[in-house]
Amino acid sequence: xxxxxxxSWQDLLDLVTQLNDSNYESASVQFGNVSVRLSNVAGFQDxxxxxxxxxxxxxxxxxxxxxxxxxIAVTPLAxxxxxxxxxxxxxxxxxxxxxxxxxxxxxxxxxxxxxxxxxxxxADTTIGIIEIMKLMxxxxxxxxxxxxxxxxxxxxxxxxxxxxxxxxVDAS
Amino acid sequence: xxxxPTPDALATELKEDAADTRPVxxxxxxxxxxxxxxxxxxxxGASPVLAASxxxxxxxxxxxxxxVVVIGASPAGASYLRPEQVAQAAVNVGAAAVHPGYxxxxxxxxxxxxxxEEGIAFVGPRxxxxxAVGDKGSARKVAIAANVPVAxxxxxxxxxxxxxxxxxxxxxxxxxxxxxxxGGGGRGxxxxxxxxxxxxxxxxxxxxxxxxxxxxxxxxxxxxxSARHVEVQVFxxxxxxxxxxxxRDCSVQRRHQKLIEECPAPGLTDVRRKILHDASRALVxxxxxxxxxTVEFLVDTLSDDVVFLExxxxxxVEHPVTEEAFGVDLVAAQLRLALGLDPELPDVxxxxxxxxxxxxxxxxxxxxxxxxxxxxxxxVSWPRGPGIRVDTQIxxxxxxxxxxxxxxxxLIVRAHNRDAAVAAIASAAANTRIEGxxxxxxxxxxxxxxxxxxxxxxxxxxxxxxxxNHSNGATS
Numbered sequence: 114x115x116x117x118x119x120x121s122w123q124d125l126l127d128l129v130t131q132l133n134d135s136n137y138e139s140a141s142v143q144f145g146n147v148s149v150r151l152s153n154v155a156g157f158q159d160x161x162x163x164x165x166x167x168x169x170x171x172x173x174x175x176x177x178x179x180x181x182x183x184x185i186a187v188t189p190l191a192x193x194x195x196x197x198x199x200x201x202x203x204x205x206x207x208x209x210x211x212x213x214x215x216x217x218x219x220x221x222x223x224x225x226x227x228x229x230x231x232x233x234x235x236a237d238t239t240i241g242i243i244e245i246m247k248l249m250x251x252x253x254x255x256x257x258x259x260x261x262x263x264x265x266x267x268x269x270x271x272x273x274x275x276x277x278x279x280x281x282v283d284a285s
Numbered sequence: 286x287x288x289x290p291t292p293d294a295l296a297t298e299l300k301e302d303a304a305d306t307r308p309v310x311x312x313x314x315x316x317x318x319x320x321x322x323x324x325x326x327x328x329x330g331a332s333p334v335l336a337a338s339x340x341x342x343x344x345x346x347x348x349x350x351x352x353v354v355v356i357g358a359s360p361a362g363a364s365y366l367r368p369e370q371v372a373q374a375a376v377n378v379g380a381a382a383v384h385p386g387y388x389x390x391x392x393x394x395x396x397x398x399x400x401x402e403e404g405i406a407f408v409g410p411r412x413x414x415x416x417a418v419g420d421k422g423s424a425r426k427v428a429i430a431a432n433v434p435v436a437x438x439x440x441x442x443x444x445x446x447x448x449x450x451x452x453x454x455x456x457x458x459x460x461x462x463x464x465x466x467x468g469g470g471g472r473g474x475x476x477x478x479x480x481x482x483x484x485x486x487x488x489x490x491x492x493x494x495x496x497x498x499x500x501x502x503x504x505x506x507x508x509x510x511s512a513r514h515v516e517v518q519v520f521x522x523x524x525x526x527x528x529x530x531x532x533r534d535c536s537v538q539r540r541h542q543k544l545i546e547e548c549p550a551p552g553l554t555d556v557r558r559k560i561l562h563d564a565s566r567a568l569v570x571x572x573x574x575x576x577x578x579t580v581e582f583l584v585d586t587l588s589d590d591v592v593f594l595e596x597x598x599x600x601x602v603e604h605p606v607t608e609e610a611f612g613v614d615l616v617a618a619q620l621r622l623a624l625g626l627d628p629e630l631p632d633v634x635x636x637x638x639x640x641x642x643x644x645x646x647x648x649x650x651x652x653x654x655x656x657x658x659x660x661x662x663x664x665v666s667w668p669r670g671p672g673i674r675v676d677t678q679i680x681x682x683x684x685x686x687x688x689x690x691x692x693x694x695x696l697i698v699r700a701h702n703r704d705a706a707v708a709a710i711a712s713a714a715a716n717t718r719i720e721g722x723x724x725x726x727x728x729x730x731x732x733x734x735x736x737x738x739x740x741x742x743x744x745x746x747x748x749x750x751x752x753x754n755h756s757n758g759a760t761s
Contacts, residue, residue: 213356213370213377246369246399270377272355273364274339 205261205281208254210271214245216252218267226267228278233259240278243271258282307332308624309379310408312350313371313396314386316692318600319346320678322384325616331381331624336374338364340686345678354378359688365389372399382406382623384616388690391599392419406623410575410598411523417572418596421473422466422502428593431571433564436583436592438506440466444491451480457507463487465494466502473497476508509590511744512583514538515550516597517565518607520618520630523575528630529562530607530615531637537732538745539655539752544725545732546603547642548610550584551703551741557584560591562635568596576622577604577615586744602692603643605676609699610637639672640706641699644714644729646677647691651728652756659687660722668716672699672709685722693724707739731755 210216218226218241228240234254243250254260264276271277310326312319313336323346326333335341335350340359347353354374357364364370368390375383383400385391385408394412401407409415418424428435439453454461454477463486465473475490477483487503495501518530534550535543553561565580579601581594604615611633618628649655662683667675677694679685685693698713700706711733717726732738737747 213354213373215373215377245373248369272377273357273370274355 205258205279206256207264207276208240208252208278208280210243210265210273210275210277211252212243212245212250213273214243214250214271216265216267216269216271216277217242217244218263228254228260230260230262233257234280252277254280256280256282305332308381309334310620311336311354311371311375311378311380311383312346312386313356313365313374313383314389314391315341315344315346315365315678315689317676317678317695318386318602319344320349321676322386322616322620323349325614325620326384328614328617329620329624329626331620334378334380336365336371338688340688345680345683352378359686361389361689365689368393368396368399371396372403372405375400375405376403380405382408382620384408384620384623385599387599387602392597394419406625408576408619408623410521410572410578414572414574415598418598420467420498421464421595422504424595425504425593427571427596428564428568431564431567433568433580433593434560434591436507436509436590438464438504440502440504441487441491444487444501444503447484450483450487453505454480454483457505460508460510462506462508463490463503464506465490465498465500466504467498467500468494507592509583509585509587509592511587511746512585513550513742514543514581514594514745515553515561515584516579516581516601517561518604518615519565519569519574519578519580520615520628521569521572521574521576521578522622522628523573525570525573527566527569527574528632529566529635530611530613530630530633531635532558532561533603533606534742535603536743536745537738537748539748543603543645544748545642545644545729545738546606547640547703547706548606549636549640551640553584557589557591558635564591564593568593572596574598577619586742602645602695605674605695605697606641606643609641609672609674609697610639639699639701640703641697642706642710643695643697644710644733645692645725646694646696646717646719646729647725648685648693648722649691649725650723651725651752653723655725657687657691658722659685661685662719663721664718665720666716666718668696668713670709670713673697673713674699679719693719703741707733728752 228234234240235257236255238254239251240254240260241252243252258280261279261281263278265271308331310331311334312322319335323333332351334352334354335347336356337347337353338357338359339355341347342353342355354377356370356374357367366389371390383405385396390396391409392415394415397407397412397415417427425435437457443449460476460478463475463477473494475486477486491501491503494503513534513536515532515534517532520528520530531548532550533546533548535546537545561582568580577600579597581597583592583594600616600619608615613630618630622628648659649657662679662681662685664681665679674697675694679693696713696717698706698710700709714726714729714733737743
């Protein structure tokens with residue numbers, strides 16, 4: 114690709130694919146006048162079992178690194194406002210925030226939500242976005258099934274490991 | 286974003302409990318320093334919020350904080366070392382300031398810059414100061430410009446020009462050190478005994494420095510094989526004003542890790558102390574340094590030389606010895622300054638009216654080559670008595686995690702002079718009990734009873750051979 118042209122979506126996907134298997138924490142790439150920032154956050158899915166290289170270096174003293182508790186629900190100690198849907202009894206599996214940030218249920222203000230409760234999703238369906246320091250991270254369902262309820266409000270501050278939504282996983 | 290309150294407004298808020306408009310301090314650290322910062326935040330009437338990894342979300346520090354926000358998974362690389370995650374946590378909790386503690390992101394300009402974009406104060410020096418003192422080459426330049434004494438040294442132009450290298454080496458004399466200009470901390474340093482080694486090690490060191498720091502530039506520096514580590518505590522107002530809070534001796538070290546620290550540095554002549562304090566003052570003024578910092582020196586025991594090592598642009602692990610010796614709260618002062626308030630620090634004399642000694646208790650087995658260990662702490666009992674302070678986050682039932690460094694606690698004792706302080710810390714150590722995991726306490730019992738330590742003024746090279754002899758004697 115030429116340095117003077119702006120990247121296509123495919124260019125960016127290729128870049129992510131290329132970087133996906135390598136060890137880095139963050140990368141910044143300039144395509145013409147578009148600059149792309151990528152961040153590779155280790156241990157999102159399993160809370161720490163799959164550590165990235167820099168992490169492994171830090172933990173090398175005590176290898177093998179034990180897996181951290183998976184998907185711990187951590188509640189702020191002080192009375193944080195509890196998410197509204199108290200009336201709904203959440204059923205199914207919980208989809209947790211893979212990072213701290215601000216959770217958005219729609220691609221832009223006023224736009225329709227990615228997903229409404231009751232919708233069927235595939236594992237790679239985007240159910241929302243978490244913004245961290247202006248970096249937008251699409252959040253996928255992770256499993257195929259029906260989203261029953263959202264636990265986090267649109268535009269809510271979320272923590273690592275906080276529940277975003279409940280999903281009733283398809284019977285296989 | 287909440288605006289920074291004036292002192293009067295803050296005082297008013299303290300009286301009114303109803304609406305919580307206290308400024309929020311986000312603590313982006315863990316362990317004993319998180320406990321320490323939370324205590325300081327409470328002391329100044331701010332609301333401490335802890336940014337924690339998953340495993341630390343229910344730690345003693347977390348229970349002390351007003352609130353906890355989980356910033357990432359347990360490995361530091363997925364949580365405490367992520368500037369974006371810390372900055373986002375600060376935004377989410379409406380923090381007025383972020384205290385980074387020591388280690389982790391405490392000297393990373395990137396975090397300071399992310400926070401500046403959000404209008405949140407970074408409790409530490411400005412990003413440009415962090416850069417100026419963050420690598421050895423530029424710190425050395427800053428020191429030379431401020432007339433601070435540095436070790437004889439020279440930059441290497443061509444790592445493959447053996448003739449030129451040998452000439453540079455002979456100019457300094459052996460043994461000497463190869464240092465990476467862009468290195469920091471104890472990294473990127475090699476000891477060289479002669480010119481043959483120099484020719485071999487310089488290209489290796491350049492390749493390593495390129496890999497580790499992204500730049501292979503090196504310089505050669507005179508090596509002081511029998512020097513003490515003495516450092517000066519400074520506090521700058523950010524506009525060129527500076528206060529000096531005495532000095533600390535941190536010469537009992539193992540592999541560049543400090544084990545015991547004391548304030549004041551024992552046996553310094555007035556002349557030497559004045560050189561150290563004046564040089565530190567000049568450096569802080571030149572940098573318009575903001576907040577707490579430490580200027581580290583080597584004090585040679587074989588000559589009158591005193592040379593600059595580096596600036597630590599953060600609160601240090603050993604800050605309590607200075608606090609206890611002078612009766613000040615450096616962490617509260619940091620927080621006040623960051624909130625735009627008077628740090629409320631008094632002017633103090635060069636030598637404090639007391640001697641304070643600190644032991645670092647690490648989760649390491651001194652009889653197994655200081656192997657780190659983790660696990661459940663089953664019982665803890667601390668000494669009691671006048672002048673005793675314990676900075677820690679461990680307690681009975683605490684599971685010491687394996688993800689982070691091994692510091693468990695700092696035992697600090699104050700007495701009217703050094704002899705009394707040595708006796709008092711030995712007694713305090715003897716009355717300390719930690720069960721469940723191995724600690725460095727037995728090593729401390731040995732050092733505190735050693736005639737060299739009791740006499741004082743040991744060099745940094747003292748501990749390793751003395752401990753090795755002791756261990757060999759113990760096992761044979």
